[in-house]
Amino acid sequence: MRLIAKMFVTPLLIGACAWGPACQAQNGYPFQNTALSFEKRVDDLVGRLTLEEKVAQMLNTAPAIPRLGIPAYDWWNEVLHGVARTPYRVTVYPQAIGMAATFDTNSIKRMADYSALEGRAIFNKAQQDGREGQRYVGLTYWTPNINIFRDPRWGRGQETYGEDPFLTAMMGSAFVRGLQGNDPKYLKAAACAKHYAVHSGPEPSRHVDNVSPTDYDLWNTYLPAFKQLITQTHVAGVMCAYNAFKSQPCCGSDQLMIDILRNRWQFNGYVTSDCWAIDDFFKNHKTHKTAEDASADAVLHGTDVECGTDAYLSLVKAVKDGLIAEKQIDVSVKRLFLIRFQLGMFDPKEMVSFAQTPASVLESASHKAHALEMARQSIVLLRNQNNVLPLSKQLKKIAVVGPNADNAIAVLGNYNGTPSQTVTLLQGIRDKVGPNVQVVFEKAVNFTNDTLLQYADVANQYHWQGKQGFYAEYYNNTELKGQPLATRIEPALDNNWQEGQLIIDTLKGYHFSARYTTDFTANTTGSMSFELDADDGYRFLVDGKEVINAWTRNRWGARTYKLNTEAGTTYRLVVEYYQAEGKANVKLKAGHFIRTDFAALASRLKNADAIVYAGGISPQLEGEEMRVDYPGFNGGDRTSILLPKVQTELLQALQTTGKPVVFVMMTGSAIAIPWEAEYIPAIVNAWYGGQSAGTAIADVLFGDYNPAGRLPVTFYGSDADLPGFTDYTMHNRTYRYFTGKPLYGFGYGLSYTRFSYQNLRVTGKNKYTIAVQVTNTGNRDGEEVVQLYTTVPGKEAPLRSLKGFQRIALKKGKSRTVTFIVTPEQLALLDNNGKPETLKGKVMIAVGGSQPGTATTSGTPVQTSIEL
Known part of the structure; x- marks a missing residue:
């Protein structure tokens, strides 16, 4: 803007x-x-606006109102695990699912506090740099994602805090408190709980889906975290989801938006649509005939901001046609300006301490240190047979293998910012062991196949009119229309920009297109394979013939073309590219495809002292509405939760070396690894660990950090364990209702030391105090995640539910008494109207380092019961 x-x-x-x-x-x-008061000031301001000015303020790209001195503002910003997509360098923490694995509310609150400070610095710097009003520099963040990760196939589950309502509510609340701050007058930043409600895939059909969970599941699984953040933590905003709920679009749902959100929960903050969700009313759900009908209905249901499109501009006509009263428009506009006033945007900087936040806080030492600490905290040790871990730093040779060993995309996750430095696992191990230990690297496989493109250095074979490189033309639209805004010669086609980052002249890194042209002269007769990788749409032409067409959205999608070549012949290569939203990335590489010989690889590595395999999946395969069609993946989601077959085959080959094999799994969702869980001696789940992931993993592998992360999701054993993806009932889903045997359960995680639990005591009647003694009985200092589970009587009651957790540190040989308070409200189940049911009978209580019935390095949880 x-x-x-x-x-x-x-x-x-x-x-x-x-x-x-x-x-x-x-x-x-x-x-x-x-x-x-802010309220009186808002009333006065809105009273001075014309209808057209009011309606324009209800778009995420709110324009300036010069006659009143109102600056432009874009509401759209993200801070999932650090400020995202900003043109400035920022601190990147572990992906949300990894932060959930820390089971540490203090840690996530500090992360959100630090991120809000960096966001303030960006907002202030953007004003100084003339970027005011641009996207991704504002103070309204559309985070946290508190949807329940009900099915591991959902590609966006990585953005959540897992499958449990209580863990999600506690982590989400801590995040909101840290982000919004505790100033009595001003918000440090404005958080937004999303996606309201009952939204968790599938991605390809999210714009047309109509979900109808049981009322019991609605109240007991899908809504508790939203209720916590809205009624107790006072989150500033809510984002309504794409899908329909009981045949009404979520942003126009009588039950969700009016009955529950505004009436029962008395939410008086602002609501934004998910981006393009209002268009879904009349284009996909077909519940409304026109943009005018859809917009009026959404506003009447309390949706104050439309993101992504401009259907809301039709509200001017809707008012004139009598579909909605102007006073209803006033309600929404007042909510929006109230948030901006609470953020201090209309007060002198001297009055708003946050407005004085300097740019020096960006990537400050304390922030980077916390990113490393959270990455360490998030790591879950799944298996450690015969104490293979920790590895000795005195090994002579270590082999690091796999598609995630040196993959910066994987460690940064999605909805991420860009740090000044990213440490991959390969770099982390090299830094850890130093120059006296030989570290060899073999990628060996891609995520789903064993045929790799061996890149060739062909830079001197690209020329344009006598100069080496590509002729680049940049357009300020997404369709290569008109005259280019700017042109230049680029030595290589290898570009990566954050959205809003300056590309050339006045062109920013979103809503643009580009054409790259070069003449490629072959050195040999044979063939050359070209790999084109881009975030959004692209085409590849050779001598005027289109050989790749991926002009529709193709985030993180790489495709290749094999060109048969004749020595001395020149071929005209053209890459056309457009970028709509998100980061801009376009790369062209060349080389030859070679299939990995697993037996030969194992033979080469058999003289290594240890083999670290870094595999799993990555945000290149799972995420938001992606065009990915590799085996096992579809549209950002997964069609199978099994580790891709080629990776298991490679691990089987590595196992034949007879050397210790450590499997470092990176993922944003649960992966089924039945063979690995039986035969690979050491397995570490490292999620997408942020900018310092490699350092953190190396710290764990070599024993400088004792792991204590816990799984925030169930790791099932096979696809057969899962109900249908589109089924939103909770029957046989998550640890609370799954009746089978998981591979690794929710709350599971091992340590390099051991803990024991004794003296479980329950006192009180209407409010229960539960105390237990925890002792570190091993020979290392360590951390433990103490977990409290209850089982309550009831026909539809969960098998068990998490009702408390604390992450504590204990020196070897030391003990500590851990205390929880459990209220009747926490024990209650809600009926189909959201009212607490009266419970009668025995409540089982278990406290330990895992779920009841699970033996780990924490021993077996201790149990007792109380009679209601």
């Missing part, structure tokens, strides 16, 4: 006058009077 140039010099925005009382005499606008 362009900002009117004169806005930078008007006294309304700078200098001592700003918005304070001194301006009152000059302008006479009560909304500029800081002595008045």
Whole structure:
């Protein structure tokens, strides 16, 4: 969004006058009077707007109103695990699912606090750099994602805090408290609970899905985290989901939006649609005939901001046609301006301490240190047969193998920012062992196949009009229309920009297109394979013939073309590319495909002292609405939860060396690894660990950090364990209702030391105090995640439910008493109307380092019961 140039010099925005009382005499606008309440100022401001101005403020790209000195503002920003997609360098923490694995509310609160500070610095710096009003520099963050990760096939489950309502609510609340701060007047930043509600895939059909869970599951599984954040933590915003709920789009749902959100929960913050969700009303759900009908209905249901499109502009006509009253428009616009006032956007910087946050907080030492600490905390040790781990630093040779060993994309996850430095596992191991230990690297396989493109250095074979490289043309639209905004010669086609980052001249890194042209002269007769990798749409032409067409959205999608070559012949290569949203990435590489010989690889590595295999999956395969069609994957989701077959085959070959094999699994979701769980001696689940993932993993592998992460999701043994993906009932889903035997259960995780539990005591009647003694009985200092589970009577009651957790540190040989408070409200089940049911009978209570009935390095949880 362009900002009117004169806005930078008007006294309304700078200098001592700003918005304070001194301006009152000059302008006479009560909304500029800081002595008045925010509510009175908002009432005055909105009362001065025309209908057209009000409606324009209800788009995520809210334009400036120069006559009143109102700057432009874009509501769209993300802070999933650090400020995302910003043009500035930031600290990147582990992906949300990894942060959930820490089971540490204090740690996630600190992460959110640090991220809010970096967000403030970005907002302040953006104003100084002339970026005010652009996307991804604002203070309204559409995070956290507190949907329940009910099915491991969902590609966006990595953005959540897992499958449990209580864990999700506690981690989400801690995040909101850290992000929004505790200033009595101003918000540090504005959090937003999404996606409301009952939204967790499949990705390819999310714009047309109509979900109808049972009312019991709605109240007991899908809504508790939202209720916690809205009624107890006072989250500033809510995002309504794409899908329909009981035949009404979520953003226009009577039950969700009016009955529950606004009436029962008394939510008075703002609601944004998910991006393009209003268009879904009339284009996909077909519940409304026109944009005008859809927009009016969404606003009447309390959806204040439309993201992504401009259907809301039809609200002007809707008011004139009598579909909605202007006073209803006022309600939404007032909510929006109230948030901006609470963020201090209309007050002098001297009054808002956050407005003085310097750019020096970006990637500050404490922030980077916490990113490393959280990465360590998130790592889950799944298997450690015969104490293969930790490895000795005195080994002479270590082999590091696999598609995630040196994959920076995997460790950064999705919805991420860009740090100044990213440490992959390969780099982390090299840094850990130093120059005296030989570290050899073999990628060996891709995620789903064993045929690798061996890249060749062909830079000197690309030329354009006598100069080496590519002729690049950049357009300020996504369709290569008109004249290019700028042109230049680029030595290679290897570009990666954050959205909003300056590409060339005035062109920013979103909503643009580009054409890259070069003449490639073959050195040999034979063939050359070209790999084109881009985030969004692209085409590849050879001598004017289109050989790859992926012009529809293709995030993280790489495709190849084999060109038969004749020595001395020149071929005209053209890459056309467009970028709509998100990061911009376009790369062209060349080489030859070679199939890996597993037996030969194992022979080469048999003299290594240990083999570390880094596999699993990555955000290149799972994520939001992606065009990925590799075996086992579809549209961002997974069609199978099994580790891709080629990786198991490679691990089987590595196992024949007779050397210790350590499987480091990176993933944002549960992976079924039945063979590995039986035969690979050491398995570490490292998620997508953020900028310091490689350092953290190496710390765990070599014993400088004792792992204590716990699984926030169930790791099932096979696809057969899963109900249908589109079935939103909770029957046989998650640890709370799954009646089978998981490979690794929710809450599971091992340590390099051992713990024991004794003296479980329950006191109280209406409010229960539960105490237990925890002892580190091993020979290492370590951390333990103490977990409290209850089983309550009831026909539809969960098998067990997490009701408390604490992450504690214990020196070897030391003990500590851990105490939990459990209220009747926590024990209650809700009926089909969301009301607590009266429970009668015995409540089972178990406390330990895992679920009851599971023996780990924490021993077996201790149990007792109380009678209601």
